[in-house]
Amino acid sequence: MTQWENDSIIAMALTHFPALVIFSFLVSVVFGVLGKEAPRERLVYAAKVFGAFVGTALVLGWLMYFIPR
Amino acid sequence: MAGKVVQEDTANAKPKAAASHPPIITLVRLCVAAWLVPGLGHLMLGRKWRALILFATIGVMFVLGLAMQGQFFSTSSGSYLQTLGYYGELCVGLAMPGARFFGYSGGDTFFVSSDFGTAYLVAAGMLNVLAVLDCYDIAMGRKS
Numbered sequence: 001m002t003q004w005e006n007d008s009i010i011a012m013a014l015t016h017f018p019a020l021v022i023f024s025f026l027v028s029v030v031f032g033v034l035g036k037e038a039p040r041e042r043l044v045y046a047a048k049v050f051g052a053f054v055g056t057a058l059v060l061g062w063l064m065y066f067i068p069r
Numbered sequence: 070m071a072g073k074v075v076q077e078d079t080a081n082a083k084p085k086a087a088a089s090h091p092p093i094i095t096l097v098r099l100c101v102a103a104w105l106v107p108g109l110g111h112l113m114l115g116r117k118w119r120a121l122i123l124f125a126t127i128g129v130m131f132v133l134g135l136a137m138q139g140q141f142f143s144t145s146s147g148s149y150l151q152t153l154g155y156y157g158e159l160c161v162g163l164a165m166p167g168a169r170f171f172g173y174s175g176g177d178t179f180f181v182s183s184d185f186g187t188a189y190l191v192a193a194g195m196l197n198v199l200a201v202l203d204c205y206d207i208a209m210g211r212k213s
């Protein structure tokens with residue numbers, strides 16, 4: 001067990017949704033920067049990718065909710 | 070007639086395009102720099118803002134992966150998926166050996182957010198691969 005693992009400030013516990021939102025945000029920023037040239041196009045593309053990430057996850061999550069275990 | 074003109078144009082265009090490419094050593098240096106530090110390749114090409122955004126975004130993603138006790142894979146397990154994961158995480162460059170140097174032992178798989186953390190670490194590597202490819206395209210004149 002290293003000092004790193006003992007340090008409770010560094011260890012960060014996230015629930016599913018915040019982890020999803022942060023992940024989607026960071027990935028969509030990179031996709032926007034790399035995928036388009038003009039600043040406005042980048043913003044729109046990044047917003048679309050972010051929406052697609054979060055929306056797809058929510059839809060799939062609700063679909064799975066109705067599937068019996 | 071028109072076919073001849075097109076043929077002549079393409080014949081003339083090939084040497085011009087080849088001449089405009091940077092030397093192979095420059096391309097290799099650029100791609101290695103872009104791999105080692107996210108955004109460094111773009112910085113060398115003069116794309117300062119893009120470099121800053123890539124560095125910040127990929128860096129934050131990697132650090133969040135570490136904070137969530139994401140797992141560092143190894144090649145010694147014999148599992149193909151773990152080996153793929155190892156190379157995926159290695160794609161982020163110096164950050165992985167850097168984290169090991171500063172005492173990160175490779176994550177705690179029993180920690181509640183460890184799976185998310187591992188996904189963040191691998192995704193940071195994959196995003197850096199996209200950044201390296203973008204850097205290569207800019208150097209080759211395919212993108213601005």
